Amino acid sequence: MTIHKEGSVSIGLAALFVLITNGLIRYVWGGPEWFATTWLVASIIFFFIILQFFRKPTRLIPVNSKHVIAPCDGKVVVIEEVIETEYFKGPRRQVSIFMSPINVHINWNPIAGVVKYFKYHPGKYLVAWHPKSSTENERTTTVLQAPNGVEVLFRQIAGALAKRIVWYVKEGQQVAQGSEMGFIKFGSRVDVYLPLDAKILVNLEDKTTGGITVLAELK
Template identity: 85%
Template sequence: MTIHKEGFASIGLAGAFVLITNWLLRYFIGEIEWLTTTWLVVSLVFFFIIVQFFRKPTRITPIHPNHVIAPCDGKVVVIEEVVETEYFKGPRRQVSIFMSPINVHINWNPIAGVVNYFKYHPGKYLVAWHPKSSTENERTTTVIKAPNGVEVLFRQIAGALAKRIVWYVKEGQQVSQGSEMGFIKFGSRVDIYLPLDADIKVNLEEKTTGGITVLAHLK
């Protein structure tokens, strides 16, 4: 287990906050022992929460050309047929995964292929489970075309706490299944749009492991 590069600045700021606030309390009201001790404990818990958020586990993706793997850790909150209006402009099978603040927040490419489409959308910060978060929140849209011609679209969606979406892909790029696609800071959601004949392999409320869990089998 290591720390993801996206966390270096946040962890540094959190560490400085803990050191400075504890020094100030000790300097100005050090005689109130219970208060300084309580704040020390609270601030250290806060620091370790920030550190665990940016953990980077070692994972080996089971490569399969017909599998769509989970692009993130979290819980499946939506499985339904919808009309995707940005790229496909037609019916698709949507699978949505909610990422809580305690999940690993790295995003992985669900299939191998070429990035046919990518777009960043500025937007709101509704809670990630809000129905309109997929279309109104800050988000990215990525479409990967597999070697057999099948296309899979997925969106990184910011939540009420997520204030920064990071991505490592661009149009025309060749990506491998299970490689890092990006990172979302502090609570969010990822939507995946699949062909209607895709065989869904997960259920509602099921927990997913990014880069490992098989979401669907493509026909």
């Protein structure tokens, strides 16, 4: 287990906050000892919460060209047929995964292939489980085309707490299944849009492990 590169600034600021506030309380303000001790404990807990958020686990990715693997840790909150209006402009099977603040927030590429389409959308910060978060929140849309021509679309979606989406892909890039696609800071969601004939292998409320859990099997 290591710390992800996206956490360097946030962790540094959190450490600075802990040091400065504790120094001010203990040596400048000179308040009661019980308050200084309570703040010390609370600020250290806060620091470790930030630290664990940016953890980077070591995972062995089971590569399979027929499988669509979970792009993130979290819980399956949506499985339904929808009309995808940005790229496919037609019916697709949507699987959505909600990422709580305690989940690892790295995003993995669900299949191997070429990035056929990518777009960043600025937007709102509705709670990640809100039905309109997929179309109104800050988000990215990525479409991967497998070697056999099958296309899978997935979206990084910012939540009420998430204020920054990071991505490492661009159109025309060849990506490996399970390689890092990006990172979303704090609570968020990822939507995956699959062909209608894909066999869904997860159920609502299932917990997913990014890069490992198999969401669906492609024809």
